[in-house]
Amino acid sequence: MKLEIEDIKHLANLSALEFEEERLEKFKDEFNSILGFVDQISSADVDGDLEYSPVDVEELREDKVRESFAQEKILENAPKQKMGCFAVPLMME
Template identity: 30%
Template sequence: MKITKAEVEHVARLARLELTEQEVETFTGQMDAILAYVDKLNGLETAGIIPTAHAVPMENAFRQDEVAPSIGIDNALANAPDRADNFFRVPKVIE
């Protein structure tokens, strides 16, 4: 086994995905198979290899510190599932 049900449940919590019992079951099996498959990478020696984040070498993309117009409160909130006044409204946050 590459991954257990408990690990799947932990990952689901990290990813903020509420899974049904059935989904946990299915994903455990499927992820186990996929992880077994990707294990083939361990057959490759990669010591000293520099990891690639971008295949095309790139560096230093900047913008100048100049104000650009914002999109406006109504545009910002147009797709909000819930709003109050000019705010996005969410269930109470307890700190």
């Protein structure tokens, strides 16, 4: 598996990241070297009956109302806030 610059740009877009053009080539090479490394698993056998399940949950906690964080507390770390909400620039004119 080898990715091209365009694939890297696509992945960056999916990841909400951007790179300077001159960094892309090196990043692509390093990325491909990592993919070459993880591709080792492609030749490994897995028994047909092996299944993966998400982390075993021992038991779920009782669904009861508990005290939560106060609004001000949640907003404490927001870069911008307005009237008790997270504030972002206008999305529609």
